[in-house]
Amino acid sequence: MSNAFxxxxxxxxxxxxxxxxxxxxxxxxxxxxxxxxxxxPNDKQIARIGFALSKKVLPKAHMRNRVKxxxxxxxxxxxxxxxxxxxxxxxxxxxxxxxxSTIRHSLxxxxxxxNQL
Numbered sequence: 001m002s003n004a005f006x007x008x009x010x011x012x013x014x015x016x017x018x019x020x021x022x023x024x025x026x027x028x029x030x031x032x033x034x035x036x037x038x039x040x041p042n043d044k045q046i047a048r049i050g051f052a053l054s055k056k057v058l059p060k061a062h063m064r065n066r067v068k069x070x071x072x073x074x075x076x077x078x079x080x081x082x083x084x085x086x087x088x089x090x091x092x093x094x095x096x097x098x099x100x101s102t103i104r105h106s107l108x109x110x111x112x113x114x115n116q117l
Contacts, residue, residue: 003076005076010050011088016048016050020039020087021038027039034106035095037087038088040086046079047079047084048086049071049088051071051088053090057091057093058095066100070107071103
């Protein structure tokens with residue numbers, strides 16, 4: 001397995017994010033204790049991920065970067081098993097004080113829920 005996280009597996013453009021936010025009937029909101037995601041089916045045949053982490057919830061750049069690193073690593077290892085969806089990650093206020101293991105546990109539940117869509 002490659003350790004790369006290619007651009008094909010990322011949401012990069014404004015239009016890609018907007019398509020997830022605007023597809024109200026197809027987009028599913030999955031919530032955990034510390035974050036929630038919007039997942040929308042895509043026609044790309046691969047799962048893609050993007051982040052919308054606000055400075056209000058995670059005020060320091062190192063906090064936002066830590067969360068993105070954890071998500072990307074876990075997504076990279078699980079992306080093969082996921083359905084073709086576009087995922088946008090949004091933070092809750094509890095994410096700032098949560099530990100890495102708590103986030104990883106929430107992610108394992110999240111990937112299962114996404115595959116049930």
